[in-house]
Amino acid sequence: MTLRLGVLVSGGGTNLQSILDAVRAGALDAEVRLVLSNRPKAGGLERARAAGVPALAISHRRFETREAFDAALVEALREHGVEWVALAGFMRVLTPTFLRAFPGRVVNIHPALLPAFPGVEAQHQAWDYGVKVAGCTVHFVDEGVDTGPILGQVAVPVLDDDDAERLRLRILAEEHALYPRVLQWLAEGRVVREGRRTRLAPEG
Ligand code: GRF
Secondary structure, three states, X not given: OOEEEEEXXXXXXXXXXXXXXXXXXXOOOEEEEEEEEOOOOOHHHHHHHHOOOOEEEOOHHHOOOHHHHHHHHHHHHHHOOOOEEEEOOOOOOOOHHHHHHOXXXXXXXXXXXXXXXXXOOHHHHHHHHOOOEEEEEEEEOOOOOOOOOEEEEEEEEOOOOOOHHHHHHHHXXXXXXXXXXXXXXXXXXXXXXXXXXXXXXXXX
């Protein structure tokens, strides 16, 4: 099943790029129908346009409530035939208004091994804490902050000569491999969800 995907970004969009590249390479059976950003200047919007994908900015500042902002996002996504939503560096917490529109079909990538270090600047949190193993997580989105059922994780060792920035970049490289891979599992309909637990059904 081809995933009709909407991607939500707030920043540079390197994860979006990894999704676009995987689609073009035939490694991800998805069609990116719309890239949405709450920030008009987000680099991700440029990446979308360069790939010939519709890109739209809807500033959250124009709305009085989170629900009203989310309703506008949902409307735009629906207009473009989006069925699945991938958050890729999207810096707003989604309300039930949004999640109910795409039940069980919103995923996020987080630059830490959840449930450790949820929230912003997770790589820096992990670095400051002094962990020996960092990493990244792709998970379903629920109403909490980075709390939904986990779909995939990759561990990244912290090296003795690391600094926070080097670690962030090595985690980011793993994010770029992990996110398209998990999305492809979803496209193949192989993800089995049992409460908080997910597992991958065999291929074919
Ligand atoms: C990534 O580290 C992602 O895990 C986090 O925000 C960052 C976004 O980077 N949620 P980019 O915009 O995809 O380059």
